[in-house]
Amino acid sequence: MFSLSDPRVSNPVLSALKIKTGDRIISIKENSTADSNFILTHLIKQILYEKNRLCLVSFHNSIEHYQYVGKKLGYDLLRAVEEKDVSILEPISEIVENIGLEENYFQEDKENIVKCLYHDIKRNLNDLMLGNEAKAYLMVDDLSHLLDLGVDIGLIVNFVNYCVNLIDDERVAVVLSSHVSSKIDEIIVNNLQYLADVHIEVSPLKTGRSTDVTGFLTVDRLSEKNQYHFKAFDRGIKTFHPGESIFHLHL
């Protein structure tokens, strides 16, 4: 039934995550120095493989980064953008344009930032789903950067709430990632975790850095909780259960 070329089976990260169509809210928590970006890039691979649509909101990484990593994982993001399968929102570039303009520099009214962002997302999602039956994913790379922009925690929680409510439309699913370093970030993530169907957590090793294992990956569902170690390579990520690292690396 499954072919080997199906990345959901053959790709170690995706087979560890086991994201199904029923998973509508996916939250990603990134702890301190860990880098959870690979989860997003792998999920994009699955989304494009399943011929779904994607709206990517990137605060943390540039599009060039996604394109580069995408090439390594075997998809062409920019071409997907050209074909209108993917739309990308880059608040970073808007910030750059706004610096120095007194009138709406970051908008004194912080609420407006979140409002505009939500309306942008909503419009993009509607455009993506117009005239076809495909599912559309909303993916936000690092909600916690909203904090850096000076947005109040209450507003961020509201924003998350609005985003999550987008799944009222049956074809929409949301992937929200957030970095945790302080108490305030944790509020956002806990809120997310409470709502999520699948909660993914990426942490560094507690004992420090290792050459055999890059970090710790927890996939938490309502029914089960799986823990993995992962090791990042130039062209992919390997996952394995804790303790299996030697077996996998020296095979």
Add this chain to the structure above:
Amino acid sequence: MSQLYENIKERRVIKRLSIAEKLQVIEDFKNGMKNKDLSEKREHFGEPVTGPVLQAKAKQFHASLNVDSNFSASNGWLARFKKRHGIRCLNIKGQKRQCVFREELKALLNFNNNTDSVRIDKDQYERLYNVFNDSQLIEIAKGAIEGSDYEEELLNSNYNKDSDEESPNLPPPSLDEDFVLISYLMEKKIHNIPGTSLSIQNGQLLTSSGIPSLDSLLGGGLPVGTVAFIEEDFHGSYSKVILKYFLAEGVVSKHSIFIASQDVNPSSIIKELPAVIESEPDLESKVSKSSNGSDKMKIAFRYQNLPTSDSSTSTMKHIGHYFDISKNMSFSDIENSDICYWTGQRIENGSKTFSNPAYNELLKSIKNRIKEGKFFLKDNPGKRSILRIGIHCLGSPMWLPHRKSLHSIDSSRDLDMFIFCLRALVRSAFAVAVITVPTHLYHEVSLDRCIHSSDIAMRLQAFSGTELENNQSLSDYHGFFYLTKLAAINSLVSRHPGSIEYVFKLRRKKFSIEVLHLPPDIQEDTNTKKENFPSLGCGGTNKHLLEF
């Protein structure tokens, strides 16, 4: 020889020849082949001999023999010829195989040299992909572009180790028409910025930090478009040295410079920039060392031929310059370069975004600088250069918000926001920023967000003034160097070296960061022995305490 050829009128004649004569013919045949081929072989170094090549050659020789027979070098002949001479079909592997494909790739690149991007069809790409990894491809392409000999280095360097590390099971990425990596390189080639090089890992444009050992630690240098965050040592002296190196490198490479500080006058930092020296300071000492090293090891002779230092760092090509910190850079050099100073004296009370308007003002002037100098990625100036942004002592008490506001220095909210905005600015331009922050003034927790927003984070911990100063095993060094974060940009894997402890030392001509090795435990023994002798008591020093 010619007589022999004249006598041979037909193939039958050859058959009738004696064994010695046959051998002679074959020998000539071989010689002729060798002589003719030698020059060609040099050009196409490592090109494999294939069936069609053999057939073509055989026909050529047949023609040169002037024999009247219809020798067509058929497939049957080829099969028999191969059987006769024991020629087998082998798979080309390893370096040889790389040579073949390197030639192919280079030919391709040269062919397309006039266009901006290189188009490689799918088959070609897959074949190339099977042989090289991405980094090698980039390196070769780079060699072809710059016309330099990267190949030799490529073969000698330890790439094999890298390829072992990679998981072999991953399929090559599907790719249809454009081989983006190389088209990207070609795009960069047009800019051809002085003082930069392309990373072999991810095609990122790198520029030197001015400190060779730091560059190699960061995987070649600071990536353009990133923010490096330096946590200052207690007195801020060593972090200032790093900043000076970074700026001096910019002056020498003719980059534009933006320097900001509220604590000291930025022009004084520029005045104290170290002078450039032409050669590597360690080179002479290395030569003298190697001549001394000729005496043979008697006990641990197995280790005789092992390199004394880590070879992986030395093979990397250094893009920066060397500086002498004891001398100052000449005034003419500084005057000729494009330097922008920011002192924070002219601050308007405009926006309420930051609680201290100085941050806002600084961001604005950086943006204006980028705009004026046409450093934005979308800009298209005649000659592309890089903007180096150095911010000294950001977030120090001089940056405190006004008395009216509720924030104290503990809440580094302004700092978070500033670094995030700076990151956004730098990402969208040909610029690289180094900021030093006196982090010992902050709570550790409040810094995590700053580190998250920056791409490279490092921390200096000087020994002077602490109890580590008198520690004998650390006496060679001036402090600890911690690499807190090295973000994975354009790739999945960070180049962070893992849990290795680094130390730094500042010498007259060199600021170096090294792996901490504890010295052998010889010296301390003498000290501890001394302490064992009781200095007081009525007896002699050699007597046991219990003896009366």
